[in-house]
Amino acid sequence: MRKFLCLVAVVVLVFVYLFPYTWMVLSAFRYPADTFAIPPKLFFEISFDGFRNVFRQSVFGLYLMNSLIITLFSVAITMLVATPAAYALVRISRGGTAFLLTVLIARMIPAIALVVPIYIIGNLTRQLDTYQIMIVVTVAFNLPFAIWMVRGFFLDLPANLVDAARIDGASEWQVLTQVAAPLARGGIFATSVFVFVGAWNEFLFALILTSGRTTTATVALLSFRTSQGIEWDTISAGAFMVSLPVIVFAFIMQRYLVEGLTMGAVK
Amino acid sequence: MADVQLKEIAKSFGTVEVIKGIDLEIGHGEFVVFVGPSGCGKSTLLRMIAGLEDISRGELRIDGRLCNDIAPRDRGIAMVFQSYALYPHMSVYDNVGFSLKLARVPREERDAKVRDAARILQMEHLLDRRPAQLSGGQRQRVAIGRAIVRHPKVFLFDEPLSNLDAALRVDMRMEIARLHQELGATMVYVTHDQVEAMTLADKIVVLDHGEVQQVGAPLELYHRPANLFVAGFIGSPKMNLLPVNVTGSRGRSIQIGSVDVMATPFDIGAAAAGAPKELVLGIRPHSLRVVAAGAAKIPAEVKLVEHLGNETVIKAQLASGAAVLAIVAGDAGLKPGEKVGLTFDRAEAHLFDAAGRRLLRSSETAGGRR
Numbered sequence: 001m002r003k004f005l006c007l008v009a010v011v012v013l014v015f016v017y018l019f020p021y022t023w024m025v026l027s028a029f030r031y032p033a034d035t036f037a038i039p040p041k042l043f044f045e046i047s048f049d050g051f052r053n054v055f056r057q058s059v060f061g062l063y064l065m066n067s068l069i070i071t072l073f074s075v076a077i078t079m080l081v082a083t084p085a086a087y088a089l090v091r092i093s094r095g096g097t098a099f100l101l102t103v104l105i106a107r108m109i110p111a112i113a114l115v116v117p118i119y120i121i122g123n124l125t126r127q128l129d130t131y132q133i134m135i136v137v138t139v140a141f142n143l144p145f146a147i148w149m150v151r152g153f154f155l156d157l158p159a160n161l162v163d164a165a166r167i168d169g170a171s172e173w174q175v176l177t178q179v180a181a182p183l184a185r186g187g188i189f190a191t192s193v194f195v196f197v198g199a200w201n202e203f204l205f206a207l208i209l210t211s212g213r214t215t216t217a218t219v220a221l222l223s224f225r226t227s228q229g230i231e232w233d234t235i236s237a238g239a240f241m242v243s244l245p246v247i248v249f250a251f252i253m254q255r256y257l258v259e260g261l262t263m264g265a266v267k
Numbered sequence: 268m269a270d271v272q273l274k275e276i277a278k279s280f281g282t283v284e285v286i287k288g289i290d291l292e293i294g295h296g297e298f299v300v301f302v303g304p305s306g307c308g309k310s311t312l313l314r315m316i317a318g319l320e321d322i323s324r325g326e327l328r329i330d331g332r333l334c335n336d337i338a339p340r341d342r343g344i345a346m347v348f349q350s351y352a353l354y355p356h357m358s359v360y361d362n363v364g365f366s367l368k369l370a371r372v373p374r375e376e377r378d379a380k381v382r383d384a385a386r387i388l389q390m391e392h393l394l395d396r397r398p399a400q401l402s403g404g405q406r407q408r409v410a411i412g413r414a415i416v417r418h419p420k421v422f423l424f425d426e427p428l429s430n431l432d433a434a435l436r437v438d439m440r441m442e443i444a445r446l447h448q449e450l451g452a453t454m455v456y457v458t459h460d461q462v463e464a465m466t467l468a469d470k471i472v473v474l475d476h477g478e479v480q481q482v483g484a485p486l487e488l489y490h491r492p493a494n495l496f497v498a499g500f501i502g503s504p505k506m507n508l509l510p511v512n513v514t515g516s517r518g519r520s521i522q523i524g525s526v527d528v529m530a531t532p533f534d535i536g537a538a539a540a541g542a543p544k545e546l547v548l549g550i551r552p553h554s555l556r557v558v559a560a561g562a563a564k565i566p567a568e569v570k571l572v573e574h575l576g577n578e579t580v581i582k583a584q585l586a587s588g589a590a591v592l593a594i595v596a597g598d599a600g601l602k603p604g605e606k607v608g609l610t611f612d613r614a615e616a617h618l619f620d621a622a623g624r625r626l627l628r629s630s631e632t633a634g635g636r637r
């Protein structure tokens with residue numbers, strides 16, 4: 001009986017979470033008239049007009065590529081900085097807490113407050129509408145969170161492992177690369193999934209700092225809202241394509257996420 | 268092989284001083300055991316020798332070389348942890364060979380050394396496994412293998428056996444004793460376990476509250492504890508401690524007695540003249556003998572009798588209500604409620620002053636050590 005109730009709860013939850021997404025996916029594959037039919041149609045004619053329009057009305061391929069370049073570089077740089085930083089914060093007790101709090105406070109400043117100053121800086125340095133500025137901004141906004149999260153996984157490692165490695169002759173860098181990081185691998189991958197999603201979904205800065213050359217896919221979706229109204233099939237098809245890389249990335253990392261969670265139990 | 272010298276070594280965590288100026292000499296090839304109650308600073312002291320904790324004050328010399336600011340890997344030490352601390356993502360082979368790999372030892376030489384260590388510890392068949400696939404005893408073997416492969420000058424052990432069950436602990440204890448003989452290396456060993464300390468040590472260091480209470484050979488600590496703390500800590504079950512009064516003194520000897528203990532003379536040499544009024548009498552359970560009531564120095568009533576086969580543990584109550592333990596060989600044939608007398612050999616009894624220091628007998632002060 002309890003099992004049954006659990007199952008019902010799970011089904012309801014999944015439905016609530018997935019319904020909007022499913023609706024969007026369906027909208028991408030049918031005519032707008034079918035989307036808004038009342039009562040909702042269970043069966044409908046499949047249409048690829050939305051997808052065709054996406055590529056006809058904009059250089060959507062370029063925008064997807066822009067998103068991918070900015071996101072992948074941002075994730076790589078964020079994790080390459082966050083992992084050693086988190087390790088150092090675990091190993092160095094003095095001043096570490098103050099630094100962590102500073103990092104957190106920096107994170108609490110709302111992005112909207114920084115858009116204008118960053119735009120002005122970008123303008124002065126002639127960096128507007130470049131990959132660099134988007135990557136720098138994305139890394140800056142994701143780094144505090146990434147450091148905090150990876151730090152948590154390092155804290156969970158038994159302290160004696162680090163001691164043993166130091167006695168075995170490992171330098172701090174070797175302790176990190178050969179013992180701590182491999183053991184916290186699951187956690188590091190989990191963090192990178194979050195950073196990936198955050199960077200991929202970034203909208204505000206892309207809207208302000210890019211124009212044309214490095215416009216990202218999230219911003220490009222906006223262009224399907226025309227003065228004649230919203231083209232629901234087109235915008236849904238675009239949104240569907242924007243959502244795919246996140247799902248793919250999370251799927252690839254899933255194996256490591258599970259591994260990261262079970263590692264601790266073995267110890 | 269190397270000697271280790273500690274001079275005025277101290278350690279503070281923030282404002283709390285947990286190691287308070289320790290002087291200690293550990294000789295070439297010696298097996299030294301640190302014992303003491305939980306939280307007395309044994310691990311901290313060991314970790315300072317290892318280089319895992321900074322030394323707040325004092326000097327540490329290994330093989331004559333000042334090591335205060337030298338990295339753990341350059342001290343010529345190896346350490347075995349209570350939690351084994353094996354690298355879970357590496358095979359046993361890689362665990363043992365990790366230090367050699369870091370030191371860029373050529374592959375063939377590394378392989379020979381790893382296999383040599385595995386042979387010494389009889390774990391050649393385990394080399395391909397992961398730590399998670401090993402039993403507790405096997406894990407500890409690997410941890411020891413990881414230490415010996417480096418040929419350290421000094422081995423450091425922090426309660427290496429306390430995660431093992433009783434039977435395995437005995438086996439591993441003998442293994443460690445064998446290793447010490449075979450390798451002839453200096454070993455420093457931390458333990459809670461009396462038996463480990465007594466059987467393994469050349470020299471025991473008793474610590475309490477970050478201070479050395481006494482240093483000496485196991486039997487020396489047992490027979491001549493320097494103070495009440497050591498008397499209570501070394502020996503199992505614990506020494507019986509009874510408060511007594513000094514009722515008189517004559518020449519080199521004093522007379523002691525109390526409600527529990529009938530007047531007994533003690534020869535304490537020159538100290539007799541200035542002896543304090545109140546002392547503590549310490550007698551080990553094994554030093555008490557049970558005799559007929561009325562004929563003994565200590566009248567008692569039997570409360571509890573435990574027959575262990577080879578010996579009998581008797582819990583008895585004295586006139587003041589104080590409880591004492593006596594252990595006699597064989598089957599004593601006593602019953603709870605029985606009135607008996609307890610007697611002891613004065614040579615096996617100890618007197619402690621108010622500060623806890625043991626009063627020396629005249630045989631000890633005049634003739635030095637026995």
Ligand SMILES: Nc1ncnc2c1ncn2[C@@H]1O[C@H](COP(=O)(O)OP(=O)(O)OP(=O)(O)O)[C@@H](O)[C@H]1O
Pocket residue numbers: 280285303304305306307308309310311312459
């Ligand atoms: N990193 C630390 N920060 C603050 N205090 C510490 C730290 N490590 C140890 N201590 C304190 O130092 C004292 C000695 O600790 P230590 O671990 O050396 O004790 P121990 O004798 O090994 O005890 P046990 O037998 O329980 O292992 C304890 O009071 C402990 O609370």
Ligand SMILES: [Mg+2]
Pocket residue numbers: 309310311425
């Ligand atoms: Mg300890």
